[in-house]
Amino acid sequence: MDIEYESVIGLEVHVQLKTKSKIFSQASTNFGANPNTQACAVDLGLPGVLPVLNKEAVRMAITFGLAVGARIENNSIFARKNYFYPDLPKGYQISQYEIPIVSGGSLDINANGELKKIRITRAHLEEDAGKSIHDLYENESAIDLNRAGTPLIEIVSEPDMRSSKEAVEYLKKIHNLVRYLDICDGNMQEGSFRCDANVSLRAKGSNELGIRTEIKNLNSFKFVEQAINFEISRQTQVLSKGNNVVQETRLYDPNKNQTRSMRSKEEANDYRYFPDPDLLPVEITKETITKIMENMPELPDKRKTRFMDEYGLEEYDVDILISEKSLSNYFEKVVKKVTCDVKFVANWMITELLALSNKHSILPANIPVSPSDFSCLINAISDKRISSKQAKTILEKMWKSGKSPDEIIDEEGFSQISDEGQINKLVDNVLKNHYKSVEEYKNGKDKLFGFFVGEIIKESKGKANPQIVTQILKEKLKDDN
Amino acid sequence: MDKETVSKIANLANIELDDSKVNEVVNNLEKILKLVDEMNSVDTSNLNPMSHPLNLKQELRDDIVLEPNQRELFQENSPNSHDGYYIVPKIID
Numbered sequence: 001m002d003i004e005y006e007s008v009i010g011l012e013v014h015v016q017l018k019t020k021s022k023i024f025s026q027a028s029t030n031f032g033a034n035p036n037t038q039a040c041a042v043d044l045g046l047p048g049v050l051p052v053l054n055k056e057a058v059r060m061a062i063t064f065g066l067a068v069g070a071r072i073e074n075n076s077i078f079a080r081k082n083y084f085y086p087d088l089p090k091g092y093q094i095s096q097y098e099i100p101i102v103s104g105g106s107l108d109i110n111a112n113g114e115l116k117k118i119r120i121t122r123a124h125l126e127e128d129a130g131k132s133i134h135d136l137y138e139n140e141s142a143i144d145l146n147r148a149g150t151p152l153i154e155i156v157s158e159p160d161m162r163s164s165k166e167a168v169e170y171l172k173k174i175h176n177l178v179r180y181l182d183i184c185d186g187n188m189q190e191g192s193f194r195c196d197a198n199v200s201l202r203a204k205g206s207n208e209l210g211i212r213t214e215i216k217n218l219n220s221f222k223f224v225e226q227a228i229n230f231e232i233s234r235q236t237q238v239l240s241k242g243n244n245v246v247q248e249t250r251l252y253d254p255n256k257n258q259t260r261s262m263r264s265k266e267e268a269n270d271y272r273y274f275p276d277p278d279l280l281p282v283e284i285t286k287e288t289i290t291k292i293m294e295n296m297p298e299l300p301d302k303r304k305t306r307f308m309d310e311y312g313l314e315e316y317d318v319d320i321l322i323s324e325k326s327l328s329n330y331f332e333k334v335v336k337k338v339t340c341d342v343k344f345v346a347n348w349m350i351t352e353l354l355a356l357s358n359k360h361s362i363l364p365a366n367i368p369v370s371p372s373d374f375s376c377l378i379n380a381i382s383d384k385r386i387s388s389k390q391a392k393t394i395l396e397k398m399w400k401s402g403k404s405p406d407e408i409i410d411e412e413g414f415s416q417i418s419d420e421g422q423i424n425k426l427v428d429n430v431l432k433n434h435y436k437s438v439e440e441y442k443n444g445k446d447k448l449f450g451f452f453v454g455e456i457i458k459e460s461k462g463k464a465n466p467q468i469v470t471q472i473l474k475e476k477l478k479d480d481n
Numbered sequence: 482m483d484k485e486t487v488s489k490i491a492n493l494a495n496i497e498l499d500d501s502k503v504n505e506v507v508n509n510l511e512k513i514l515k516l517v518d519e520m521n522s523v524d525t526s527n528l529n530p531m532s533h534p535l536n537l538k539q540e541l542r543d544d545i546v547l548e549p550n551q552r553e554l555f556q557e558n559s560p561n562s563h564d565g566y567y568i569v570p571k572i573i574d
Contacts, residue, residue, distance in 0.1 A: 035566050044555060139571055142566035281538060282541075
């Protein structure tokens with residue numbers, strides 16, 4: 001009998017908070033420092049130290065909670081999660097178990113063109129562990145505790161996703177949100193944003209959950225998608241043979257594109273949580289919440305609606321513009337300074353500016369062309385001082401040199417010929433040189449029109465305004481009839 | 482509480498427990514659990530559970546970096562360190 005399976009996916013997303021100092025100590029959280037230079041006595045778990053909670057980490061966790069419509073606990077508590085691993089010097093991780101700071105809430109994702117609500121179970125504050133490096137020495141592992149104590153929120157979803165695509169949509173949504181909230185830099189390569197995926201299968205239509213596996217430490221959208229897809233097909237095979245899925249932790253190997261069992265984790269899965277006696281309950285007052293609410297930045301979903309309503313842009317374009325906070329800020333700065341249609345600005349940003357940032361592998365936040373220079377360029381096109389084709393060349397030069405478009409136009413003699421007298425002469429010349437083609441055109445070979453335009457533009461060294469050329473050319477060819 | 486549970490807990494807590502001592506530990510833990518049972522018999526249904534014996538709230542600190550780098554000092558206490566790393570026996574998942 002062939003059973004049709006449905007996959008059930010929940011994610012645990014680890015978001016490193018953008019604080020300057022650690023969650024329980026005054027050591028720096030900067031990425032990339034020399035090993036163990038930012039690991040202080042508290043981070044090392046030396047005897048006699050006490051953790052003191054970072055106010056900013058609490059504020060950021062609350063900010064996230066409010067942004068997803070969650071409940072903020074007014075008396076949240078910290079717990080010890082006990083396990084032994086060399087990059088966890090205390091033998092326990094300070095986390096939250098009962099009464100996490102954030103519970104409930106949800107996010108809407110786009111699932112095949114329809115909005116789908118993904119419920120959030122909880123988001124709790126915890127400290128990150130250090131890093132183990134296994135390939136540095138042959139017979140030993142090296143431990144760097146700079147990351148130990150970096151504040152995290154772990155966002156746990158309900159098992160509401162039904163495909164790897166939905167899981168990636170949800171993950172991207174959170175990734176975008178935490179950057180709009182300015183609580184995480186979102187750098188997945190540096191591990192600031194990573195996730196574990198819980199995957200199980202059940203017979204389609206069933207309400208019961210199947211046995212799940214947990215895939216650990218996925219740090220790119222692509223890996224999340226591939227790991228889940230692999231796990232779905234692996235579990236399908238297990239179930240189809242009449243066997244049971246084993247509940248276990250698995251590791252994704254991107255080189256082999258497969259997951260494998262992490263047997264070492266099985267024993268340790270009993271974490272024996274208990275309230276941390278070093279930390280008191282965290283009281284969060286209504287005033288604190290109100291203040292954070294008042295300072296809440298515009299959220300991506302709201303900005304999306306506003307861009308569509310205010311600027312009349314298509315959803316597809318808006319989705320690209322709001323995909324990065326810096327990009328949507330850039331767009332609004334440009335829009336304020338241009339005289340032309342906003343749609344024209346959006347097109348130029350998406351097709352030209354973003355193409356350049358892709359080509360040079362530059363994040364939108366680091367685009368070297370200032371919004372004000374970019375708006376000057378847009379104005380030069382819409383005023384017909386330069387052609388679109390010239391503008392593309394000028395933009396590349398702006399990107400490389402940091403010069404303003406006016407400087408480049410002056411220096412390099414870019415500027416469009418819009419003078420009708422000049423263009424008249426160009427057209428006459430070209431038609432004279434190609435009199436045979438003119439004959440053919442008149443005998444019905446319409447396609448040659450484009451050829452004439454091309455020749456005229458070439459003759460002008462790319463400077464003739466194509467619209468005026470077309471207009472004059474049409475008249476001339478008609479006149480001669 | 483039985484021997485098997487005690488051995489499992491000892492293993493999770495990374496405590497070496499001599500077989501000859503297991504019975505003694507089982508007995509001690511039994512006594513503690515009895516005490517807990519006794520406490521559980523008190524009606525607390527109209528009380529809020531406490532997560533800390535002191536009726537105080539957590540003080541929060543400002544987000545300021547103040548810790549200097551004291552790696553050399555800390556690593557004097559480490560049995561093995563190299564190139565700034567703490568060195569441990571090879572661990573592979």
